Amino acid sequence: MAKIDLIKDLVPIAQNTMADIVEKELRDYLKKKSFKPGDALPSELELAEALGVSRNVVREALSRLRMLGMVETKKRRGMILSRPDILGSFERVLDPLIIDDSTLQDIFELRLTLEMGLADILYLRKTKKDLKELEAIAKSQEPKGKGQAFRISNEVAFHGKIYQMTGNDTLTRFQNMLLPIFGYVISLEKVPKIGTVSHIDLVNILKDGTKEEFRAGMLEHLKPHFDRLK
Template identity: 40%
Template sequence: MNDLRIVNHQVTLVDQVEDRLLGYFKDNNLGPGDPIPKELELAEALGVGRSVLREALSRLRMLGLIETRTRRGMLLAEPSLLRGMKRIVEPNMLSDKTLFNILGFRVALEIGMSEMIFQNLNKKHIEDLEDIVKRGVVKKFSEYTPVTEYEFHTKLYEVTGNSTIMEFQAIIRPVSVFLKERFQDYFLPINKELSKAGKLVSHKDLLDFLKKGDKEGFRRGMIDHFGPYYSFLKRENPFEKKN
């Protein structure tokens, strides 16, 4: 705890202290459950005022990395992977590019889950999905209501049994909804056309693939289901000429 002292005053002290603390935890192999020195001692060791230290601690507390109890001191805890992200996924705050990236992220993730879905799928899941499909509300041109979309896809995520993936999708879902709404001039005609041509992959189609155990069919179905998103992203990002 002696080699923590701050010298450089370029970046704000709080930023540096935050860094130092993380480094301190790492270097000392501290993990969830381990106690850390009290505020006054840390401030002293870092050579900063208590307010600066507290701002840094506050940041780490937000991420769930630190838990504090009055009089009992501070403990490290397992941080929440996505708590930071959760606060800022807000269409108003993010650039179009980021929103498109998030949409692409979601599509890739959901398609990539197929393998896991087939690995974990059981009867209960099928029943639940059947129920969702049965209750599902369809607007014109085979378009689902947001709630129906939400239920079906959330269930698919659930089948993976991966709570991190589930948490992630719950956080970024508003982005898909937002984009679909904002660019409905693009999506509606496409859906209309696909629907007329009978090429639209419905939730029921996907469920049938699952029931038959048709992995490849399911994956192709998912890709088609997301087809409008793919073409949308391609259109919005026409010149990907990095490097």
């Protein structure tokens, strides 16, 4: 009886751990040897022999690195190191149903932080063409008493355009990933509140105002969300 329990305790952990260890070994190895994107990697078999583990475990670990975009398989050249998609895996796990409440709250605040912080870069890069496009988006969205879903898709279009105007692709993509979580947190309350500064107001500030005025306007626009934090 005692023996059976011992075996029960041992089995499930082992498999888990091997892939974890080998994955970390491989990442450390790539780093230590200063492999660069495009460099060829040893084969699965060579790696298994060098690490003294089964090919299955190496395959599992390599599959993880492949998902992260760190490794890819090329015709004839075998495996090479590649440039990872730094937000790819982040995107995979951003599901409000599996994220705990405290992290959802953190992400909510992270989006507010980005929104309040982008004025400086936005003012460096905004163009008249972009402002026209932003204005068109804002005008097509004037209050129509539509529901929550409409409001969220509005937010995505308008704020997404502002991020795009910063010229920063990573920031734009990151924000687009955060918005559904943001929308989810908002949807938890029954009566959504709306700030006194509208999208159109923000466009007008961007046209003629300073970045300090824009920041103050954005704060007012986001006020119902900031009020929630108190």
